[in-house]
Amino acid sequence: MSDSFQSAYQEEEYRLERTMEEVDRQLERLRNFPVYTGHDFTEQVLEAGREERRTALSKSAQQPYFGRLDFEEQGSGARKPLYIGKIGVDREEVGENPLVIDWRAPVASLFYSFTGGEASATYEAPEGLIEGLVYLKRNVVIRQRILERVADTYNRDSDQPAVSDEFLVYRLGENKDNKLRDIVSTIQAEQDQIIRAARNTALIIQGVAGSGKTTVALHRLAFLLYQYKEQVSAEKMVIFAPNHMFLDYISDVLPELGVGDIQQQTFPDWAMNLLSLEMPLADTAETLHTWFETPAARPELNDDVPGRYKGSIRFMELIKEWLSGMEEDSVPDMDFSPWDGAVLSKAEIEGWFGDEYKHYPLAKRKERVMARIHRWIEMELKKPAPEAVRKDRKKKAASREKAYAKKWPQYEPLTLYKQLFKVIKGGSVPASAQQAIPKMVMKQTAADLKENRVREEDLPALVYIHTLVNDIEGNERFDHVVIDEAQDFSPFHVALLDQFVKGHSFTILGDLSQGIHEYRGVHAWGEMSSLFPTEQNAYFALTRSYRSTMEIIDYANTILEQGVKSGITAIPVFRSGDSVRTLPYGSEGRTSSLERALKLLTVKDYRTVSILTRTLHEAKALHRELEQAGWDLNLIDGGKKEYTGGHSVLPVYLSKGLEFDAAIVADVDQTHYLPNAGDAKLLYVGCTRALHELWLFHEGDLPAYASATHNSEGELVSIQEWPEV
Numbered sequence: 001m002s003d004s005f006q007s008a009y010q011e012e013e014y015r016l017e018r019t020m021e022e023v024d025r026q027l028e029r030l031r032n033f034p035v036y037t038g039h040d041f042t043e044q045v046l047e048a049g050r051e052e053r054r055t056a057l058s059k060s061a062q063q064p065y066f067g068r069l070d071f072e073e074q075g076s077g078a079r080k081p082l083y084i085g086k087i088g089v090d091r092e093e094v095g096e097n098p099l100v101i102d103w104r105a106p107v108a109s110l111f112y113s114f115t116g117g118e119a120s121a122t123y124e125a126p127e128g129l130i131e132g133l134v135y136l137k138r139n140v141v142i143r144q145r146i147l148e149r150v151a152d153t154y155n156r157d158s159d160q161p162a163v164s165d166e167f168l169v170y171r172l173g174e175n176k177d178n179k180l181r182d183i184v185s186t187i188q189a190e191q192d193q194i195i196r197a198a199r200n201t202a203l204i205i206q207g208v209a210g211s212g213k214t215t216v217a218l219h220r221l222a223f224l225l226y227q228y229k230e231q232v233s234a235e236k237m238v239i240f241a242p243n244h245m246f247l248d249y250i251s252d253v254l255p256e257l258g259v260g261d262i263q264q265q266t267f268p269d270w271a272m273n274l275l276s277l278e279m280p281l282a283d284t285a286e287t288l289h290t291w292f293e294t295p296a297a298r299p300e301l302n303d304d305v306p307g308r309y310k311g312s313i314r315f316m317e318l319i320k321e322w323l324s325g326m327e328e329d330s331v332p333d334m335d336f337s338p339w340d341g342a343v344l345s346k347a348e349i350e351g352w353f354g355d356e357y358k359h360y361p362l363a364k365r366k367e368r369v370m371a372r373i374h375r376w377i378e379m380e381l382k383k384p385a386p387e388a389v390r391k392d393r394k395k396k397a398a399s400r401e402k403a404y405a406k407k408w409p410q411y412e413p414l415t416l417y418k419q420l421f422k423v424i425k426g427g428s429v430p431a432s433a434q435q436a437i438p439k440m441v442m443k444q445t446a447a448d449l450k451e452n453r454v455r456e457e458d459l460p461a462l463v464y465i466h467t468l469v470n471d472i473e474g475n476e477r478f479d480h481v482v483i484d485e486a487q488d489f490s491p492f493h494v495a496l497l498d499q500f501v502k503g504h505s506f507t508i509l510g511d512l513s514q515g516i517h518e519y520r521g522v523h524a525w526g527e528m529s530s531l532f533p534t535e536q537n538a539y540f541a542l543t544r545s546y547r548s549t550m551e552i553i554d555y556a557n558t559i560l561e562q563g564v565k566s567g568i569t570a571i572p573v574f575r576s577g578d579s580v581r582t583l584p585y586g587s588e589g590r591t592s593s594l595e596r597a598l599k600l601l602t603v604k605d606y607r608t609v610s611i612l613t614r615t616l617h618e619a620k621a622l623h624r625e626l627e628q629a630g631w632d633l634n635l636i637d638g639g640k641k642e643y644t645g646g647h648s649v650l651p652v653y654l655s656k657g658l659e660f661d662a663a664i665v666a667d668v669d670q671t672h673y674l675p676n677a678g679d680a681k682l683l684y685v686g687c688t689r690a691l692h693e694l695w696l697f698h699e700g701d702l703p704a705y706a707s708a709t710h711n712s713e714g715e716l717v718s719i720q721e722w723p724e725v
């Protein structure tokens with residue numbers, strides 16, 4: 001251990017003790033404060049604030065900070081050490097520098113954005129741009145109150161001023177368990193830029209596999225809550241993720257960042273809830289089966305397949321046009337007469353509907369008009385008449401009012417949707433609109449709706465109809481929307497959500513190279529950016545991959561280059577590991593070879609190892625066989641709500657978003673992976689799930705795009721040998 005390192009370690013140990021003493025003191029004081037249990041609202045709010053602080057400080061007491069930055073603000077003449085932690089802690093003395101600075105504070109941005117060099121650095125503060133010199137950038141690892149590691153990534157006073165990735169590589173080399181975790185101590189400059197971007201812009205982020213998109217999105221939410229405390233609230237922020245298991249996988253990050261109450265859900269759950277649809281949504285298994293289970297029989301993909309069409313802006317516009325035309329045909333074509341001799345003319349009712357209540361959406365307008373008709377009947381009934389006549393009128397009026405109400409269109413989204421697809425009559429749908437819907441979409445959707453079956457792909461349209469006829473309530477609006485795996489969302493999804501969010505405040509993240517659901521997702525980001533005004537959207541690209549070793553990334557890149565052509569390749573972080581192995585099944589056969597691989601990887605102490613098959617059917621069969629051989633493995637089949645880590649078997653298309661210490665991809669041959677971009681993307685997704693080791697098995701030849709042994713620079717990317725035991 002060098003002298004300078006030893007003195008840095010001692011200095012940090014001393015400082016840690018002083019900090020923990022102060023945090024403990026503040027915590028003790030709060031704990032001794034009597035807990036308020038009464039009914040006074042103000043006191044309750046204050047107590048909630050104290051409780052929040054107790055929780056924060058008890059976390060801080062275990063690991064008060066993770067970084068130190070020595071900064072001299074221009075003109076101040078003083079070089080100050082700033083300690084940066086997940087939770088900010090003020091000193092008791094007023095006017096003093098904070099003891100620990102919250103990672104989201106403006107000055108803390110220097111810790112992430114400063115990447116070395118002699119020049120002065122700047123950060124954006126509320127009072128303007130602050131300039132100064134960075135002297136030291138130091139990572140400090142504290143676990144359970146013990147200082148474990150001190151690593152300087154920049155030191156102006158040393159002869160080695162360049163920032164290195166050493167600390168990042170150390171963190172990336174750790175094995176992963178079943179949950180995604182926060183990265184506050186190692187956020188990279190390109191990620192920090194996204195996390196701290198202004199709120200009222202639709203950010204579209206193309207990030208290669210493992211570039212931290214999901215992680216960055218979660219940190220961004222925590223940042224927005226801190227930076228725009230007065231304007232946004234956690235309950236009005238939402239992250240849309242692809243499925244429940246993925247939501248479980250990411251569920252620890254926000255609480256770890258001290259943020260609660262942000263909605264984390266899937267789009268179908270949100271939509272079904274908003275529509276108050278009680279019926280179950282059609283199982284997605286059939287769609288997945290069509291596109292993934294029978295590689296050779298995959299339908300031809302074009303913009304008229306149901307998923308692409310129903311997610312298109314042309315479908316959205318068709319609905320809008322139809323419903324705005326419907327306004328004309330809403331008021332029943334008749335006068336209203338509650339009993340013979342009393343008449344409310346159609347013209348009068350039209351006046352109420354078309355002028356007085358014009359500013360209301362259709363359903364509310366109808367409601368208002370019907371209420372007014374009811375009041376009119378009551379007034380008419382008050383006119384002098386013998387009791388028996390009055391009674392008779394009342395009875396007649398009640399039944400005629402009911403009959404008249406039935407003549408109005410029903411502004412109920414599912415009913416209207418069924419009318420659009422000719423499953424039931426009404427809805428004044430122009431024939432031209434129905435003809436504009438591709439025949440295959442018309443046929444399939446009508447067949448579904450006849451059976452009362454609604455698919456995921458129908459939800460944007462249904463919610464849109466809901467917003468057009470009912471409007472959006474204040475409590476349904478969002479302050480910010482995050483869409484993860486956005487390449488699987490359609491333009492219609494985004495345009496629809498845009499109506500629910502103030503100021504186009506979006507973070508949209510995805511990877512076109514992982515666009516395996518291209519039968520419903522976008523094919524280019526322009527499909528989404530064009531939905532926003534030019535000055536209110538921004539595009540970022542994340543090109544470095546943090547998940548996998550260089551060897552894995554180099555190999556996965558060759559799949560993109562050769563199989564997808566337009567695929568955006570990843571730049572690995574300099575973290576080296578074992579070579580990627582492409583292995584024929586041994587003479588013992590497929591299952592035993594896979595079992596042998598599992599055994600070899602298991603002894604390496606990896607916490608998560610997965611076998612990825614091409615289809616669900618194969619995953620189920622393999623899972624059964626391995627269980628019979630005594631293995632305890634999770635079968636991930638799309639129905640699971642939790643990801644428990646350990647050993648898993650799953651079809652490759654369900655692995656998107658997840659990661660494993662080691663991944664084994666089974667059956668990488670030319671019948672399972674056909675020579676087309678869709679299958680190459682699928683294999684790319686599978687390969688980029690691995691952090692440390694990737695093994696691919698095959699019987700017969702590998703697909704051409706997976707058979708590279710060297711990349712275009714002549715470097716080795718895969719070997720064909722089992723490891724030596």
Ligand SMILES: Nc1ncnc2c1ncn2[C@@H]1O[C@H](COP(=O)(O)OP(=O)(O)OP(=O)(O)O)[C@@H](O)[C@H]1O
Binds near residue numbers: 171186213214
């Ligand atoms: N700055 C960082 N420091 C440490 N780890 C990081 C950093 N950025 C990302 N990672 C790690 O890289 C892995 C990939 O992150 P994440 O899952 O967020 O990426 P992604 O872009 O959403 O991936 P994919 O599109 O492949 O699902 C995670 O283990 C995450 O913790």
